[in-house]
Each structure stands twice: as structure tokens, then as C-alpha cells.
Amino acid sequence: MPSEIIVNRTGRETRVALMENGQLAELHVDRGDKKSHVGNVYLGRVVRVLPGMQAAFVDIGLERAAFLYGGDIYPEFVESAGNDGIQDPEATVTEAAPRHNPRTGQPPIQDLIKEGQEVLVQVAKDPIGTKGARITTHITLPGRYMVFMPTVDHVGISRRIDRDRERRKLREFVEKHRPKGCGFIVRTVCEGQPMSALKQDITYLLNTWNRIQEGTKSFKAPKCIHSDHGLVLRVVRDGFNEDIERMVIDDRRIFDEVQQFMSEFMPRLKDRVQLYRGSDPIFDTFGIEPEITRSLGQKVWLKSGGYLIIDQTEALTAIDVNSGRFVGTSSLEDTTVQINLEAVQEIVFQLRLRNIGGIIVLDLIDMEKASNRDRVFKALEEELRNDRARTNVLKISELGLVEMTRKRTQDDLVRSISEPCHYCDGRGYTRSRQTAVYDILREIRREVNRNNNRNTIFVNANPVVADLLYGEELSSIEAFEKDLDKRIVVRAMGHYHIERHEVYSR
Incomplete structure (x- = not known):
């Protein structure tokens, strides 16, 4: 289907929209204070091992400690580990790294890592809500055509490449150029590409892995050793293919970065990247803002x-x-x-x-x-x-x-x-005015039992609740005054939350 990528930069915020058939299909947002950490490689320090959960918390320098599940600790930490690769040479894989289940007979996590130990990890999931990042020791380095897996001895071909001859050719080429004990996933975009482009991608990924390994010797934990590309280049690397008719960018610096990346990895598609020169906001021109509101x-x-x-x-x-x-x-x-x-x-x-x-x-x-x-x-x-x-x-x-x-x-x-509503604290509702009124009437009786020797009861409440007390519920107030032989004074407090009230006597 015909697709377009539209990029908007406003201040520190970058937004990338994927349009399919003229309709917004995906929207990615990156702000200076909330950058994604997925794909980054860190030298972390284990701060706590939890045998009961078969997991550990690792300090990687973020606000909250990251979570490392025992099943995500790979052979380099297990001396007795056997071949962790996939045995079927014709197995097909998706373009993401394969998700491994805990190996049969794997030692408990307390035998694999210790508190204070330094570990090389990669962020698999960003911190979400109150949860820290999810990390793994299985490093995967994505390139334009390949995904490099230094801890898995396996070559996988994207299942979307369905021609047997093409699959055999790609497998033979990768088997010839991969280091012993390491693996690659061949991505869909490899199909029909010259072998020189694939060799360049392999060399780039191997050099990146070598720099990461050198970093483990040069730095002390916690330290980010390798950062993945920013949002825009990740979208270009992972999503720019023959189906993308054009990519329109409204920021000169981002445009230049994309052009440089395209020149190195996708020179044939470089002309599809355009700099937006219109006076109206780019998302208005392409009708994206209403779709965001709708979402x-x-x-x-x-x-x-x-x-x-x-x-x-x-x-x-x-x-x-x-x-x-x-x-x-x-x-x-x-x-x-x-x-x-x-x-x-x-x-x-x-x-x-x-x-x-x-x-x-x-x-x-x-x-x-x-x-x-x-x-x-x-x-x-x-x-x-x-x-x-x-x-x-x-x-x-x-x-x-x-x-x-x-x-x-x-x-x-x-x-x-967006952020949770400050008034309802994200619940999506508040106690009704009527409920607040009857809470107050019950509190009046409690106050009388506590301080029966005082003549006047004061009620401080939100103006909406106060209006209801002196309106529809005025008869209830009068009945309370007669029954309790007390004077009740209701005062509207403009700064009170609708659920807040105070009842006291003098």
C-alpha cells in the first residue's frame, strides 16, 4: 500500500507519523526528557537478587533499577551451558530477536549472578508507569539489512522472504562471513540487495560490537556503552522500504542526518526524502493533527x-x-x-x-x-x-x-x-455531589457526639456542594438543626476539591 513518513520537530519534541493510504497508521513521539532507552547497551551493576522471583534488579544509571529475569541470562554467565542456538537450519524467524525461554536445567539465578557484579545488558522494554526497564543479557544489534546476535549461534531468514533460491543465497553468504559462535537475522529488506551492501552492514555491526566489548574494559558500572539511533533514524532503518513513496521532514538538521544515513545505506531511495518548505505546520498540511486528537x-x-x-x-x-x-x-x-x-x-x-x-x-x-x-x-x-x-x-x-x-x-x-487528570487522580470519576452532601450530614452527627457542649457546627465544602446543602438539601439542614439543637453554618471554599470537606464545632 502507498505509504508516507512525515516528520515534525517542535522545540525538543520530534514526532514521526506513518501514513497509509492517506490515513495516520502509526505515530511515534520523542521528547527531550523522555527518550526511549530500548536498544541501548549498558554496563550495569546487580543491586539485588531475588531467588523467590528468579529475577534481579540491576542499576544501569536510570531513575529506577532495571529488571533482569533469570530466563534472560545467557550462556556467557553459565559455565555449563550447552549450545543455545536453534537447531533447525531452515527455521524462519521474525525480524525481532527470538525470545528465549529458560533453558531446561538452568541453574537458579543466585548461582548465575551476585550482588555487586557487573553485567553487560541491553534494554528490551522502556520503563513504563512505575516499572523499571526490562533488560536482557542477550544483546541484539540491528542494522539496515541484518540483526547481529553475538550470544546466539544461529542464522535466521525473515519468513517474508519466500523464494527458496534467495533464501539459500542469503544463508550461504551470511554463514561465510559471520564469526564463529555468533548469529544473524536476515531482514526482509535484504531481498534483491547486492552482496556488497550486506557485507558493509555486517562489517558495521561487528565493529559496533567490538566497540561495546572495549567499553566494558574502559568504563565502570553503571554506564551506557552504546546508544541506539534516535527516533527518526530508527524509523528509517527499520521501516523505510520500497513501499514508502516519500518522507517529508520540516527540520533541516534532521533532514541532513537522514540524507547522510540514506547515502550510506540506501542510496537508491535517497531522492524520496524531501525537506518541507510550507508555511503551515506540516501536520496540519497532511491532516494529521485531527487524527491525533481522535486517537x-x-x-x-x-x-x-x-x-x-x-x-x-x-x-x-x-x-x-x-x-x-x-x-x-x-x-x-x-x-x-x-x-x-x-x-x-x-x-x-x-x-x-x-x-x-x-x-x-x-x-x-x-x-x-x-x-x-x-x-x-x-x-x-x-x-x-x-x-x-x-x-x-x-x-x-x-x-x-x-x-x-x-x-x-x-x-x-x-x-x-497526556497525563492523569489532576482532579480525579486518573480514576476517571469523582464522588458525586449528592454523595458528598450525605457524607457531610453523617459527619455532622459524629461531630455532635464528639463535642456535644458546643452550640455551632461549621461545614467547609466545595461551592458546588455548599450550594446543594443550601438548595435541595436545605430541608435536611433545618431538620438537623431542630433535631440536634445546634446551629449549622455552611461555608463555600473555592479552593476545595469536590470530595473535600471539614466539619467542626465551636
């Missing part, structure tokens, strides 16, 4: 008249499908299938746009026929093929629920460009 909404309308409700919580994301204004034309089952088919297309679009990861539960409209559930499930799988993030989807249950996971390496879009 923050909880309710997403479908073209048919149905809609989605997207609820993101700390534990998971729930997406509810509703028929809304759509009534269909034939049977209820057909109407339901039509809405669900449209919904799964929009759901995948929203997952990519909002960069939602972790556990996701889709609440589709119930379908009676198993064949219709299979049809909708296959449509969901087909849409997910365009998603570069790794996903795992379970079949639709009889209740119409789909449980799935999507790999998350950094904060989602909503967290990146």
Missing part, C-alpha cells in the same frame, strides 16, 4: 454507525464493540457479523496507532454460528499481518471474547502525550 478518545465511531469503547488500565486493555446506530438490513446474525468485521479492522488500526501493548481483551458482539466466529477471527488475523509488533491471539469464545497479547516495548501513545 485519545475513549469512544471510536465506525463508519456503519457502530462504535468501540477503549478502556486502558494498568492490568489490561478492554475494547468493547457496540452496534450503536447500525440496525442492518436482514437478520440479527448478519448485522452482528457485519459490525464485528468492521470492528476488528478498526481495532487493529487503533492498536497500532495508540501503540497499545500487553494483555488485550476484545468484547465482540455475540454470534450464534461457529462459522461466523471463525470468519471474524480470520479477518482479525489477516489485519494483524500488517502489524509489526508481535501478537498472540486466542480463538473467539462462545461469549464473543477474544484474548490476545501484543508486544509492548514502550509507553502507549495516550501515556506519551
